[in-house]
Amino acid sequence: MQGMDDADDPVEAAAELAREVAPDLDGIVVTIYPDADTLDTIRPGDADVETANGIARAVGRAMSEGGVEVFVQRADRGAFRRWLAGREDSSEARRTWVDRGRLLRGADALRALGLAAPPPEPPPPRFPPAPGPTADRLLAAHEDPEGGGFDALAEALIGAGRSDVLDLAVRKVRARQSDENAAELWADMLAAAGGAAVGPSGWAELVALPVALPPGAVPDAVALADGLIASGGLAPEEELRFLPGWRSPDAVAELSPVAVRRVLLDLAADREPRDLPPGDTDELARRGFGVLVGLRVDWAIPVWDVIEAGGGLPEEAPGEDETPEARGRALALDRWRGRFAAEHGGCVPLDLVPPSEVGGAIADFLDEAGGHLEGIGEIRAFVEAARREAGEVVCRPEIIGEALELTAYTVEGRFLDSLTLPPDRLPASAEATLGLIGVFVRLVRDAPGR
Template sequence: MSRKTRQQPPRRAPEGKPGGTPADRLLRAWLDQDDEAFVEQAEELIARGRDGVLSTALRKLTERYEEDAVEDFIRALGEIAEVAESGPDFDMAQLLLLPVLATGTLPDPAPLATGLAASGAFPAEAEIAFLAGWRSAEAIGGLPPVALRRVLLDVVAGRPPEDLPPPEAATLEEGSIAVLVGAVVFRAPAPADAPEVDLESLDALAEAKSAASFEAFEDWRAALTPEQTGNAMILALCAPSELADEIRSLIEEPGEAAIEEILDFVEAARQESGGEPIAARLAAQDGGVAVTVLTEAGRVLDSRVFGDGEEAALDIEAVRDALDGEVAIIEA
């Protein structure tokens, strides 16, 4: 389980002197697209508990940039905070959430945690630990990066986190989102740390494991009975940085999340075009839409199928309407 690739906000050209406060240096690394420096500095600040510095950097960014850029910055810090490496008794650990939509009294979380840990959804070498009891999605979504890291270390150590106490029962009433909070812990270094491992083979194995993990989770979720779930809606496993997107998917129209993903996909391809005009070729495919982005000269930049396998099929007309005015469309 590697750290996720974070979204990139609008950036500026490098400027200014290399000095300044820790908040200035962190913000400069972010705006200059120096991801290595940004991750290194953010990790140090989070590990040292420097929430004040992070807050100052966030305030300065908020004063100069739009809301979307600020959200990307917050998400990037969260992605760093929810993963810890080289701990005192582990090689890597990552926070894990199982969100549920309450439709009545929440079920006993212990059997769900035990069943999920044994479901085959995680690598055999991983240790899975969950906190006792439910937490509110609102509470974990409001944790600053330093507190989020402390929660992760508490889960790994098997102690109740002071930053995330169990909520009052009344706050998890019908219609609210509750979460089981856990961690995936690797006590020993991953095989990638061994120099004799072929990286291409390792990537293929990781991809296969990912597909198998998804299938195992879906099989576990499908086998749950109403008695086990209390008729709550079990959502997909996610990290804290993904929780807002998971909740948002509950209230969006079918296919809306996929449309947003397609727009981001096309924009990412545009950035790889070297300034050449681009076009998108659309084709309906098994309940989804295949989107291929290519340059005016015919060079394929990227291709992907969206919506394939989702409960609500993605309508190719909806994709065409969303891309109208954004990019030239080629009929397949």
């Protein structure tokens, strides 16, 4: 590959590099600059404005011709400075800037580059009214995973709202094979329905946050969602938007693939979903679990400036779970869960999962909690002793380093006793143990009456 610095014509060199990497990309962000001052603010001394915009135009044309979705941002000094505040100011960081709130896509993006709009998308496929033949096609595609036709056909059927075809396919598998095979087909269709090329970044998916609720008052759903988003546990390319109210696990589990897609589209358009109304919080508290449902927007769109600087696509990074950044995010989530459990009576947010996996996540939590509960006999004995002395009691937890301190009070606020457990006497981390304790005693943030 010819290096960018050695090219006589940087615009043509950029177009050549774009054609080379296009087969490996689904989308690309290019930047155009209104004037030299803006270019110098964002990429000081890097190029003249005519060349920078010429490169953006050539890359956009080559990428579009290669079937890559082109996103365009019009550089804005104020937006860039706000983004850069709090970040390390380096040329590497500057190249990653994306003005998420004002990206142009589709025909708008190409027009901004001075390019012709692409031809309109072909109309969606039409299916015969009788569901049988199409259901057989879907089953044949599902049984031939190497053929690669299942996802496209399932996507088209979900987009067309053909629940009759999907339901018939499941019934046929159940009759011909087994309940397990039917469940696998249903799960694959739900997975296809839960993500789509929608939203500001070009891809979004439904997510659900199951939460083990304490007896009594249900925490505020908006505060819980805001806490998760601000926890430091999300990847930089991950944006979450949650519905403001609680949803029932049963209602989430009952969503069909077509209903899942409607909910996804409603959230992408900032509409309240008709297929998933808010749950009764009193009933959720009685049942012990509630769910927050939201939209995860994927902002992992490659930026041309990064590709150009590297002379091609970067090498594939290590697995997500192997990086120090990923481990740090996981630790931040655990700390947030611990704080939230301590402040909300043992309320335990579980992991983010697709809506179809809510039931499994709750079952796994109950199994794990049951196993851990057998290992916290010392804590249960401490609580029972306090109850024998005073009847109804509450506990105020405090995490000190890796140790956990519990202080028992009467509901009126009289001190009863305290217990400090180092990590080698805890069944799990101090943060995780808080959620388990909340199963059998009410936790409070402050001593009652203070």
